[in-house]
Amino acid sequence: MPNTDINQADEPQLYEGPQVSGPSSVAAKAVRKKRVLPAVAVLALLAGAVGIGTTLPDPKSSDAYVALLGEKASLESDRDSVKSSYESMKSKYDTLQNGMAAREAKVTAREAEVGKADAAVKSADAAVKKREEAVTGAEKTKAANTIADGTWTVGKDIEAGTYRATADVGSSCYWGIYATGSNGSNIIDNDLPGGGRPSVALSGGQDFKSSRCGKWEKQ
DSSP states (O other): OOOOSSOOTOOOOOOOOOOOOOOOHHHHHHHHHHHHHHHHHHHHHHHHHHHTTTTHHHHHHHHHHHHHHHHHHHHHHHOOOOHHHHHHHHHHHHHHHHHHHHHHHHHHHHHHHHHHHHHHHHHHHHHHHHHHHHHHHHHHHHHHEOOSSEEBBBBBTBBEEEEEEEEEEOOOOEEEEEESTTTTSSSEEEEOOSOOOOEEOTTTTTTEEESSOOOOEEE
8 A cells, every 4th residue: 555644544545546656657646645635634623723722711700791791780889889779669659558457547546536525515405405304395395384563354465373573572462352354443452562472363354453562473
């Protein structure tokens, strides 16, 4: 076998016919050399590429990478600051919310107390009004059943019944009972009590006259 610049294992196996010496053998060697040279060149390029790759600069040491790291750190700092501000505001909001809920509960309780107080006041007002109405009614009744000095016709001006002086009378007090329409000429009863609280019984068909005796109240 003839010698070549590369091993037989690396050279493509081509069938070239019987090996003979002479001019034909020399031509065959020349052809094989032409085929081996491109393969060697390819191997050399690959080896050079591997060598160049080991000397490439680290991308992490480039200015662009360092700038990106700075921007990332700045963005992370801004993010942390915003997060901290958010948490602070949320804490204040929660505090205000809780305080508001507590105040609303107090307001609700106070409103309930005010409602109870209003109900009590209304009840008291109703009771006072009822007493006032009772007093007013009693006063009206008393006023209707009270007469002063003058001449009164029983059944027309005043009701029949027993009347008594509301206070002690003086010595000049005079009262008289007459038949209605007699103009004082038909005396049924009269008196000059001179003191104390005199009383008279009046019936229908009578006139009652009081002079300087004060007020009389129906009993």
